[in-house]
Amino acid sequence: MTKWARAFYQPVKPLGPNHQLLTASPAQLGLSRRAAAAGAVLLKNEGAFLPLHRGQHIALFGKAQVDYIQGGWGSGEVTGPTPLTPLAAFTEAEAAGDVRLAAELSKFYQALPLVKPDEPTSIYAEEPVPEATVKSAAAFADTAVYVLGRTSGEGSDRQAVPGDYSLSDTEQALLAALREHFAHIVVVLNIGGMMDTSWFVADPHIQAVLLAAQGGSQGGGAIADLLTGKVTPSGKLTDTLADSYAAYPSSATFNQSDDAVDYTEDIYVGYRYFETLPDQQQHVNYPFGFGLSYTTFALTDATVTDSPAAYQVSVAVTNTGACAGQEVVQLYLAAPQGKLGKPHRSLVAFAKTRILQPGETQQVQLTVQLSDCASFDDLGVVAKAAMILEAGDYQFYLGTDVRSAALLPVTHVEPATRIVRQLHDYCAPNQLAQRLTASGAMQALPTGPQPPEYSVGDPGPHHAPFQLPVAEWLDQGATISREEPWQLADVATGATTLGDFIAQLTNGDLVHLLCGQPCVGAADTGGFGALPDYGIPDMMTADGPAGLRIPPDRGVITTAWPSATLLAQTWDPALVTEVGRGAAREVKENNIGVWLAPALNIHRNPLTGRNFEYFAEDPLVAGTMAAAIVRGVQGEGVAACIKHFACNNKETNRNHADSRVSERALREIYLRGFELAVSTAKPLCLMTSYNQVNGRHPSADRELLQGILRGEWGYAGLIMTDWWNLVDHAKEVEAGNNLKMPDGDPQRLLAAAQAGTLSRNYLEANAKPILQVLLQLD
Numbered sequence: 001m002t003k004w005a006r007a008f009y010q011p012v013k014p015l016g017p018n019h020q021l022l023t024a025s026p027a028q029l030g031l032s033r034r035a036a037a038a039g040a041v042l043l044k045n046e047g048a049f050l051p052l053h054r055g056q057h058i059a060l061f062g063k064a065q066v067d068y069i070q071g072g073w074g075s076g077e078v079t080g081p082t083p084l085t086p087l088a089a090f091t092e093a094e095a096a097g098d099v100r101l102a103a104e105l106s107k108f109y110q111a112l113p114l115v116k117p118d119e120p121t122s123i124y125a126e127e128p129v130p131e132a133t134v135k136s137a138a139a140f141a142d143t144a145v146y147v148l149g150r151t152s153g154e155g156s157d158r159q160a161v162p163g164d165y166s167l168s169d170t171e172q173a174l175l176a177a178l179r180e181h182f183a184h185i186v187v188v189l190n191i192g193g194m195m196d197t198s199w200f201v202a203d204p205h206i207q208a209v210l211l212a213a214q215g216g217s218q219g220g221g222a223i224a225d226l227l228t229g230k231v232t233p234s235g236k237l238t239d240t241l242a243d244s245y246a247a248y249p250s251s252a253t254f255n256q257s258d259d260a261v262d263y264t265e266d267i268y269v270g271y272r273y274f275e276t277l278p279d280q281q282q283h284v285n286y287p288f289g290f291g292l293s294y295t296t297f298a299l300t301d302a303t304v305t306d307s308p309a310a311y312q313v314s315v316a317v318t319n320t321g322a323c324a325g326q327e328v329v330q331l332y333l334a335a336p337q338g339k340l341g342k343p344h345r346s347l348v349a350f351a352k353t354r355i356l357q358p359g360e361t362q363q364v365q366l367t368v369q370l371s372d373c374a375s376f377d378d379l380g381v382v383a384k385a386a387m388i389l390e391a392g393d394y395q396f397y398l399g400t401d402v403r404s405a406a407l408l409p410v411t412h413v414e415p416a417t418r419i420v421r422q423l424h425d426y427c428a429p430n431q432l433a434q435r436l437t438a439s440g441a442m443q444a445l446p447t448g449p450q451p452p453e454y455s456v457g458d459p460g461p462h463h464a465p466f467q468l469p470v471a472e473w474l475d476q477g478a479t480i481s482r483e484e485p486w487q488l489a490d491v492a493t494g495a496t497t498l499g500d501f502i503a504q505l506t507n508g509d510l511v512h513l514l515c516g517q518p519c520v521g522a523a524d525t526g527g528f529g530a531l532p533d534y535g536i537p538d539m540m541t542a543d544g545p546a547g548l549r550i551p552p553d554r555g556v557i558t559t560a561w562p563s564a565t566l567l568a569q570t571w572d573p574a575l576v577t578e579v580g581r582g583a584a585r586e587v588k589e590n591n592i593g594v595w596l597a598p599a600l601n602i603h604r605n606p607l608t609g610r611n612f613e614y615f616a617e618d619p620l621v622a623g624t625m626a627a628a629i630v631r632g633v634q635g636e637g638v639a640a641c642i643k644h645f646a647c648n649n650k651e652t653n654r655n656h657a658d659s660r661v662s663e664r665a666l667r668e669i670y671l672r673g674f675e676l677a678v679s680t681a682k683p684l685c686l687m688t689s690y691n692q693v694n695g696r697h698p699s700a701d702r703e704l705l706q707g708i709l710r711g712e713w714g715y716a717g718l719i720m721t722d723w724w725n726l727v728d729h730a731k732e733v734e735a736g737n738n739l740k741m742p743d744g745d746p747q748r749l750l751a752a753a754q755a756g757t758l759s760r761n762y763l764e765a766n767a768k769p770i771l772q773v774l775l776q777l778d
Contacts, residue, residue, distance in 0.1 A: 074154020515744025544597025580632020
C-alpha cells in the first residue's frame with residue numbers, strides 16, 4: 001500500500017495470515033491470555049496447596065466468575081469478544097479432566113441477571129448465596145475457589161469503604177460460610193487496583209490467594225491456567241500492599257479538597273516510604289516486588305564490577321524446584337543520606353529470566369549508571385536545580401523483592417559530592433507548605449502567591465501583528481506561492497523541505513492543523529491533519545490503553561488486553577513489547593494511525609480511579625514498561641501517545657484540581673517515568689493532563705513543555721491535549737502544546753492573532769511537530 005493509503009481511503013485490508021482479519025483473532029487472544037497469566041501474582045500458597053491436583057473437586061464462588069471484570073471503564077474500555085470468564089474457563093478445564101465443578105453452584109451463578117448499573121460505580125455488589133446451595137457445594141468439594149471482583153474507571157475515584165477498598169457485609173458473610181463448610185479456600189482477586197489484604201494475610205482458612213487483576217478478553221482462561229498448573233505464576237507486585245488504607249502516606253491528603261492535593265509525602269511514595277520511615281515496615285502485608293511461584297529459585301555467585309560510571313552485577317539464577325518457572329531479579333540502591341536525604345531503598349535495575357526447567361541455571365546481568373542514582377536539589381542545599389551525587393557509600397541490595405533483597409559485598413564510594421547534571425528551576429510550587437523527610441520530620445517549603453495562567457514570549461522574531469479582517473487574514477501568511485502546491489508526500493520523498501512546505505501554508509491552514517478533526521471510519525476520538533489540497537491525511541486516533549477502543553455501534557470487535565498494572569506485574573519488557581505490537585496491528589488494520597497509550601502516571605494512592613490504566617508506584621517500572629509498549633506499537637508504523645503529562649493522580653475535579661508537588665518529587669517520581677520513555681523509546685506523541693501542576697495546567701505551562709520536555713529531554717514529538725480540556729487554546733499554542741483535541745478552538749486562535757498576541761511564528765512552530773509525526777507514519 002502507498003503511504004497514508006489507510007488514512008486517505010479507509011481500505012478493508014486485513015493484516016493477518018492468508019489475508020485474514022488479525023483483530024481479535026485467536027492469535028491475538030492467545031497473546032492476551034499469555035500476558036494475563038504472566039502478570040498474575042501468587043500472594044499466598046500455604047502448604048503448597050496450589051496448583052490444584054488433576055481432577056480435583058472445586059466449588060466456584062463469586063459473581064465475578066460469570067460477570068468477569070476484564071478492565072475498568074472510560075477510555076480504557078474495549079468492545080471485545082465476550083470475555084472468557086473464569087466459569088467458562090473452568091468448564092473447559094473440566095471437560096479436559098483437570099477439575100470437577102460443583103454443578104448446582106455453577107448453575108446458580110449462571111442464572112444470575114447481570115445488569116450494569118445506570119452510572120458506573122466502584123462499589124461492588126456481590127451476590128449472596130443461599131445456605132442450601134453452599135452446603136450442596138460443600139458436599140461435593142472440600143475446596144472453595146472464590147473469585148472476588150472490584151472495578152473502577154475514568155472520571156471518579158474509589159472510596160475507602162466496604163464494597164470498594166474493603167470487604168462488604170455480603171462478602172464477609174460469604175467468606176464466613178466458606179470457612180464453616182470448606183476445608184480449603186482459594187481466593188482469586190479480579191481487581192483493578194489495590195484493596196485491603198488484612199482479611200486474608202494471616203487467615204489459616206484461606207490457603208492461597210492469586211492477584212489476577214483485570215486480565216482482558218482472556219483473563220478467565222489465565223486464571224484457570226494458573227490454578228491448574230498449566231502455567232507457573234511468575235508475576236511480582238508493582239505496588240506495596242499495606243495493612244490498612246490509613247498506612248499509605250498519601251491517605252491524609254488524597255481527599256483534603258476537590259480543588260488541590262498536597263503531595264506532602266514528597267519522594268516517599270510506596271515502598272520508598274514503607275522501607276524508609278521509622279516503624280513503617282510493620283504496616284506492610286506484601287512488599288513491593290513480591291510474588292510466589294510453584295517452584296523455587298536460588299540466586300548465587302553474584303559478582304560485582306564497580307567503576308566511577310557504572311555498577312554491574314552478574315548473578316546465577318537456578319531453578320531449584322520441581323517444575324518450570326521464571327524469576328525476577330531486582331537490584332535496589334541505598335544511597336547515603338547526605339544533606340538531601342534519600343529513601344533507604346530505590347529500585348535501580350531488574351531482569352526476568354527465561355522459563356527455566358528444574359535444575360537449569362541462567363546468568364543474569366544488571367547494570368546501573370551511577371548518574372541515574374543522583375538526587376535533585378530543589379532548594380539549593382548543595383547546588384540549586386542540579387542532579388547531585390553526594391559523597392559517601394552507595395550500597396546495593398540484590399533479591400526478588402524489596403524486603404528480602406540482600407546486601408552485596410561491594411560498596412560504591414563517591415569520594416566527593418559532584419554535580420551530575422545542571423538543570424533548571426522549573427515548575428516550582430507556591431502553595432505547598434511542607435514535605436516529609438527520611439527521618440519522619442516535616443520540612444518547611446517556601447510559599448507565595450499562586451501563579452496566574454500566563455502568556456509567554458514568542459519563539460522567534462515577530463511578524464507585524466495582524467490587523468486584517470478575519471477572512472482576509474486566513475488567506476494570508478504564506479511566503480512561498482506555487483501554482484501547484486507542494487504535497488506532503490514531496491517532503492517524504494525529499495523533493496522539498498518541511499520548512500518550504502510549511503511556508504506555503506496560509507494562516508488558516510496552520511490554524512486548521514492545530515485543531516483536531518472529525519472522525520472518519522471506525523474511529524471515535526477524531527484525528528488531525530486533513531488538508532487534502534496539500535496531501536495531508538486525516539490521521540485518526542483511538543483510545544487505549546486496554547486495547548483498540550471502538551464503540552459498539554461500529555460493529556468492530558477488538559482484543560481487550562490485560563490492564564496496564566497486570567502487564568507491569570510481568571516485569572517482562574519483551575512480553576510487553578509483544579503486546580504493544582499486537583495492539584498496534586489492530587489499530588493499523590482498522591485504519592487508525594495513533595493509539596492513545598500507554599498511560600504511566602504513578603500509583604500515588606490506592607483510591608485513584610484510573611490506577612488500572614497505570615503501571616506502578618515506581619517510576620523505573622512505569623517508564624520501562626511504557627517504553628516497551630511504545631517500541632512495540634511504533635515498530636508497526638503506528639504512533640504511540642504516552643499520557644497523562646503530568647501528575648494525573650486523581651479523577652475528582654480533574655479539570656481543575658491542583659497537584660502541589662515539590663520540584664524534587666516531580667523530577668524523581670512523577671516525571672521520571674516519562675523521561676525514561678522519551679529517552680529510550682522516543683514516543684511520537686505525548687498527551688498533557690487535565691489537572692494543574694503547581695497552579696498551571698500542563699498544556700499551557702511553557703516551563704514544563706518547552707523547558708523540561710523539549711529543552712532538557714530533547715523531545716521532538718507531537719504534544720496534544722487531553723480531550724475537551726478547559727484551557728485557553730491560544731495560551732496552549734504559546735506554551736508549545738501543538739494540538740488541541742478533539743476539535744480545538746480556531747475562533748480563539750483567530751481572536752488572539754487579530755489582537756496581536758499570537759504571531760504566525762507560533763502557528764508554524766506548533767504545526768511542524770504535527771507534520772513531522774505524520775511523515776513517520778505508514
